[in-house]
Amino acid sequence: MSSHQFNFPVLKQRAVIVQAIRDFFRRSGFWEAETPQLVPLPSMEPYLEVFETQLLDQNRQPTRAFLISSPEYAMKQMLAAGSGNIFQITKSFRNAEGVSPRHNPEFSILEWYRVGADYLQIMDDCEQLLKSIAKTIHPDQQPILEYQGEIYNLTEPWERITVSQAFKKYAQIDQKILLTTPKLLAASKERGYQVNEQTTWEEVYNQIFLNEIEPNLGKTKPTIIYEYPVSQAALSKKKKSDPRFAERFEFYINGLELGNAFSELTDWQEQLNRLKEDQQEKAKTGRTLFDIDYNFINALKSGLPECAGIAVGVDRLVMLFTDQPSIQETLAFPATHLWPELIK
Amino acid sequence: MSTVNGGNVRKGMFVLHHNEPHQVISHEFVSPGKGSAFTRVKLRNVLTSKMMDFTYKTTEQVELAEVETRELQYIYQEGNNFVFMNPRTYDQVEVSGEVMGSDRNFLKEEMTCHVQFYNDQPIGIFLPKKVTLEVTEAEEAVAGDRVTAPKKQAKLETGATIAVPIFVKTGDKVVIDTSTGEYVSRNN
Numbered sequence: 001m002s003s004h005q006f007n008f009p010v011l012k013q014r015a016v017i018v019q020a021i022r023d024f025f026r027r028s029g030f031w032e033a034e035t036p037q038l039v040p041l042p043s044m045e046p047y048l049e050v051f052e053t054q055l056l057d058q059n060r061q062p063t064r065a066f067l068i069s070s071p072e073y074a075m076k077q078m079l080a081a082g083s084g085n086i087f088q089i090t091k092s093f094r095n096a097e098g099v100s101p102r103h104n105p106e107f108s109i110l111e112w113y114r115v116g117a118d119y120l121q122i123m124d125d126c127e128q129l130l131k132s133i134a135k136t137i138h139p140d141q142q143p144i145l146e147y148q149g150e151i152y153n154l155t156e157p158w159e160r161i162t163v164s165q166a167f168k169k170y171a172q173i174d175q176k177i178l179l180t181t182p183k184l185l186a187a188s189k190e191r192g193y194q195v196n197e198q199t200t201w202e203e204v205y206n207q208i209f210l211n212e213i214e215p216n217l218g219k220t221k222p223t224i225i226y227e228y229p230v231s232q233a234a235l236s237k238k239k240k241s242d243p244r245f246a247e248r249f250e251f252y253i254n255g256l257e258l259g260n261a262f263s264e265l266t267d268w269q270e271q272l273n274r275l276k277e278d279q280q281e282k283a284k285t286g287r288t289l290f291d292i293d294y295n296f297i298n299a300l301k302s303g304l305p306e307c308a309g310i311a312v313g314v315d316r317l318v319m320l321f322t323d324q325p326s327i328q329e330t331l332a333f334p335a336t337h338l339w340p341e342l343i344k
Numbered sequence: 345m346s347t348v349n350g351g352n353v354r355k356g357m358f359v360l361h362h363n364e365p366h367q368v369i370s371h372e373f374v375s376p377g378k379g380s381a382f383t384r385v386k387l388r389n390v391l392t393s394k395m396m397d398f399t400y401k402t403t404e405q406v407e408l409a410e411v412e413t414r415e416l417q418y419i420y421q422e423g424n425n426f427v428f429m430n431p432r433t434y435d436q437v438e439v440s441g442e443v444m445g446s447d448r449n450f451l452k453e454e455m456t457c458h459v460q461f462y463n464d465q466p467i468g469i470f471l472p473k474k475v476t477l478e479v480t481e482a483e484e485a486v487a488g489d490r491v492t493a494p495k496k497q498a499k500l501e502t503g504a505t506i507a508v509p510i511f512v513k514t515g516d517k518v519v520i521d522t523s524t525g526e527y528v529s530r531n532n
Contacts, residue, residue: 047375047380047381048375096373097373097375098372098373100370100371100372100373101372102372103372103373192362194401194404194405198403199401199403200380202380203380203401203403206376206380206382207382207399207400207401209376210374210376210382210384210399211397211398211399215397232376
């Protein structure tokens, strides 16, 4: 390894931020669960690739083992068994996503689950959490974030906009077009995107979202974008008043997605069906295949309480609060240093 | 017209975007919460130098700009432009400071470079992978520095400053890897 410059001021600030997160949740009535990073079956996220390894017994007979892509299944098993409100900061791993200013194969994830709550209460938690981090760093200032020369006001209420409203506002696409496949494909083609007979609704929805909507989110204060078309929310509940949409939200600062939240799906049969579909999708796209985690399904069967939860990228939060251009700068040993050939 | 899969668009490539040639400045994998994969790129319009962001579906076909590469010799700098010459035809070509970028740090007269053209306009450059340059100014290394700073700063004949091992002295010739801008070895 060549001589390595540690950016100790940033690394120390990282430690302060992580501690501020833990303090916030303890004060808010959560306890920190600790779940494994090495598991026999990881989450069935159809578009994520996993890290696989082998667990050897005393006779060196191998068993498949994986690194988690999120601690969600384990935490939900604890919730079903009556843990109450829990949070966790842990390492998670995602393969085949490359190394970039926003991605590192190993990253720190913050998840929390609130029992008896829905996604609206998680929105409030997000507002309070970021305000609390800002207050820890600058106790005598208004809760603001200064990032790369811009100032973001973290005081609640943040901007809240539904996915339908955002498509209308930023891409002039109204809900009827958004939810009708041929109409959205035509609208996308008209806007200059490549569309052919293989193009799916999901692809054009996301391409318009990424190109025309995302850059507008979180401009002067954080934006919460919520109520996703139901196909875009694998683990969330449908909205009772309009089942075409799911109770999911994401929050953004400066066009950067920081967290993804749901009113959690509690119906085990529905969950099992979705996992089977996701497994099919993994097979179709040539990703590593593994079995459905029936411990997770059985936990839902035994009764997952009504709850809502969220996953937040800790490295991204640290990047913002330490005013660094890339998450690599917030890590003592970023992948760009460990595998310099990856970025050539 | 040659194309590349949206999932294989990479930094350094030249692509056609809305029929204009753009260089890919950076690329990044994006996978929204639930959704297929996308490639987010930063593009620089090589005709106007305008920067933009775009996100490709990994499944779409991206047209590549047809770029021609010529071997040219650097002769001198004129203002913000760098003048190159074709050693066979003696034709001269000016490469803008924008296209040259940080490569100028290691550019020396009579160096042979690969210059990329689109419609006869220079849009990119590759220096030789390794170049040898003279050190014109090296700090004196102080005993005891070894623990905290195994490297020191040295100024090269091109004016650029790089980190070198403490044994390198003024007047030494050092080999630089131009793709990383880092010291490789001493070559006296």
